[in-house]
Amino acid sequence: MMTTARKSFLLSLTFHALMGSLAFWVLTQLTTPPKLVKIPMHHVTLISLSKPSLKPQPVQAPLIEKIKPLVKEPQKPLLQKQSVAKEPIAITAPIQPPALSQVTPTTPPVQTFVAPAPPPVKVSPKPDLTAAKRSFFASLRTTIQNHLRYPTAARRRGMEGEIDVRFTMANDGTINTISVQRGEAIFHNAVKTAVSSASGIDVPKNLVDSLPMEIELTLEFKLNS
Known part of the structure; x- marks a missing residue:
């Protein structure tokens, strides 16, 4: 059987031969010398494709953590608070001064005196002149x-x-x-x-x-x- 690398080499060789024939035919058909066109050449690197070898990896055993037993600490005896008898404090309310009754000053009534109207002035009639x-x-x-x-x-x-x-x-x-x-x-x-x-x-x-x-x-x- 033909390997993959050899197939790739034959394909590349055939491709280059076709390209050379095409270039020669174009040169013979033109009466005037054509301008030279640079055709970039692709370098083909043959890489051998080999199947990677599959190595069996060792199976790791699951880690099992050791569970430590819980150790109960001995409870400390609760100290009873000694009840201290507090003496009652007497709260005295502040003594408010007696409210002074507001005395509104009474204004005496203003007496208005109306002057009597003066007697009408008697205008003596003008004498007939x-x-x-x-x-x-x-x-x-x-x-x-x-x-x-x-x-x-x-x-x-x-x-x-x-x-x-x-x-x-x-x-x-x-x-x-x-x-x-x-x-x-x-x-x-x-x-x-x-x-x-x-x-x-x-x-x-x-x-x-x-x-x-x-x-x-x-x-x-x-x-x-």
């Missing part, structure tokens, strides 16, 4: 009228007319802010001059508190027949 004003305005108009000077141009033309004039009088009788409200322009200067001449007139005492005031009067320019 309508009549006094009417009398004063009439006297003032007469004074201003007496100071009028008839314009020469108006007299030549025979012109007559009424002029409304307005002004302000202070509490000392001073006259300010004179303006003519209605009438012919030819009489305006004469009217303003007459009103200014009446400035400083005596004002009745009962009318002083009602001043200053704005007064409007109507003056007349009339030719004597």
